Amino acid sequence: MSNNSNVYIKHARYGKDLVRIMRVYKEGNVQHCTELTVRLLLEGDINTSYTKADNSVIVTTDTCKNTVNVVAKRSDNVDNIEVFGQEITEHVLKQYAHISGAFVDIIKHKWTRLIVDGKPHPHSFVRDGEDIQTASIQHYRAGDQINITSGLDKLLVLKTTGSAFHGFYTDEYTTLVPTWDRIFSTSVDAKWTFVSKSRSTLRSVDFKAIHAGVKQITCDTFAKDDSASVQATLYLMQQQILAKYPAVADISYSLPNKHYVGVDMSKLNIDNAGKNTSVYHPQADPSGLITAVAGRKSSKL
Ligand SMILES: O=c1[nH]c(=O)c2[nH]c(=O)[nH]c2[nH]1
Numbered sequence: 001m002s003n004n005s006n007v008y009i010k011h012a013r014y015g016k017d018l019v020r021i022m023r024v025y026k027e028g029n030v031q032h033c034t035e036l037t038v039r040l041l042l043e044g045d046i047n048t049s050y051t052k053a054d055n056s057v058i059v060t061t062d063t064c065k066n067t068v069n070v071v072a073k074r075s076d077n078v079d080n081i082e083v084f085g086q087e088i089t090e091h092v093l094k095q096y097a098h099i100s101g102a103f104v105d106i107i108k109h110k111w112t113r114l115i116v117d118g119k120p121h122p123h124s125f126v127r128d129g130e131d132i133q134t135a136s137i138q139h140y141r142a143g144d145q146i147n148i149t150s151g152l153d154k155l156l157v158l159k160t161t162g163s164a165f166h167g168f169y170t171d172e173y174t175t176l177v178p179t180w181d182r183i184f185s186t187s188v189d190a191k192w193t194f195v196s197k198s199r200s201t202l203r204s205v206d207f208k209a210i211h212a213g214v215k216q217i218t219c220d221t222f223a224k225d226d227s228a229s230v231q232a233t234l235y236l237m238q239q240q241i242l243a244k245y246p247a248v249a250d251i252s253y254s255l256p257n258k259h260y261v262g263v264d265m266s267k268l269n270i271d272n273a274g275k276n277t278s279v280y281h282p283q284a285d286p287s288g289l290i291t292a293v294a295g296r297k298s299s300k301l
Contacts, residue, residue, distance in 0.1 A: 009050055013103065015041035016064040023078045031123040034079045035109040036072075040064045040088060043101035059096050067091060081106040081135040082148055082207040086199075089139030089146075100141045107153075108133040131155040133211050134191075144199055150207060151191040152215055158185035158258075163227040183260035183280060184227055188218055188253065192241065195249040205247045214251075217241055230257050230290040238294035250295035257288030 019038040024031055042064070048054035071091055077083040089102035109132060111125035134151035166178030192214065194205060217240045227233045234253045241251045260280040265272040272278055 009047045011043075012046055012050060013041045013043045013101075014046070014058075014061065015039065015103075016061040016068070019065050019068045021069060021072050021078075023072050025078075029122050032079070033111055033125060035111060036078070036081065036084075037107040037109070038068045038088075039103075039105040040068055040092070041103040042092065042096075042099050043103070044096070044099040046098070057098060059099065079108075080208050081108050081133060082137065082150060082205075085135050085137035085148075086139065086146065086202075089137050093139060093141050102137075102139045104135075104137045104139075106135045108135075129155075131188075131215075135207070146199060146202060148194045148202065148207075149191055150194075150211060150214075151189070152211065152218070153189050155188040155190075155215065155218065156185070157188065157219065157222050158183065159223060162223075162225070165229055184222075184230070184233075185258040185260065186222075186230065186255040187258065188222075188255060190214060190218065190237075190251065190253050192245075192248045192251040194247055210245055210248065213244060214241055217244070230255050230288065231292070234290055234292055235294065238292070242294060242296060250293055252291065252293040254289065254291045257290060259283040259287060 017039040019040065020036070021038065022033060022035045024033050026032075042059060046057050049058050068088060071084070071088050072078050075084055075087050077087060085104040085106050088104050092099055092102040110127055110129060112128045114121045114124040114126050116124065132153045134153055136147075136149045136151075138147040139145075160183055161181055163182050163184035164180045165176075165182065166180060168174075168176070168178070192210070194202060218237050221233065221237045221240060225233045225236055234255055237253065238251050241248060260282050262272055263279045263281055265279075
């Protein structure tokens with residue numbers, strides 16, 4: 001093998017991706033389930049595994065998978081993904097002295113308890129929507145520093161009125177017609193990061209309540225706002241989340257504008273906008289994409 005001494009490893013991380021677990025917790029006659037997809041990556045004194053084929057420094061990706069399964073078996077917090085993620089990173093840093101950083105990304109798949117005969121069923125669940133919760137934990141041995149980002153993905157919403165778009169910049173390239181009443185639909189992706197990097201302060205954060213609160217504020221604002229644009233509605237959501245949750249340092253949204261275009265029936269001598277029924281064409285593509293990160297001008301903590 002040729003050896004190019006000009007080359008060095010700048011950054012390296014490895015581990016197991018797509019570790020899927022379904023964890024069932026039995027509480028008397030009632031059972032709870034949590035389905036997750038987990039990625040665990042490691043960083044540290046591992047460069048020789050790349051540069052010198054030195055496998056002695058490799059904690060195998062198979063061990064990473066086992067670690068996720070074992071921590072899930074022992075943990076009381078699998079459903080609280082930010083806490084579960086920290087339990088994995090803590091274990092890794094305690095167990096392997098040459099590993100300096102552990103990075104966990106978790107997707108929580110949705111299982112909602114079924115209502116049967118008007119009552120919550122003890123052990124049956126339904127996937128009632130594609131939206132997922134996410135959490136990313138970056139844990140560094142140095143200073144025991146942790147960064148946590150939580151997220152909400154693929155929350156598909158639509159309103160049939162209460163949305164306008166006019167007054168926008170126009171030039172010779174503009175063909176969009178201003179509208180005072182349109183369909184507004186988006187698939188919400190939101191991510192929020194936490195202020196504190198000290199472990200003790202993060203322990204007091206109610207991550208699950210914040211997940212629920214962000215979803216509630218997102219949906220309520222989407223429904224109630226007489227939207228002037230996707231941009232303005234997005235910012236309203238951010239303002240409320242930062243006002244309600246001091247532990248959140250910043251919040252970003254990525255909102256595709258899923259266009260629904262009124263069908264032109266003029267050649268059929270039909271006024272599609274008339275009376276109280278209209279037919280729209282849902283457009284697969286292209287879609288607008290409106291994004292923004294918001295934070296506080298001065299941190300409250
Ligand atoms: O809410 C909107 N924001 C835009 O930036 C935009 N651009 C566009 O064509 N339609 C819309 N709607």
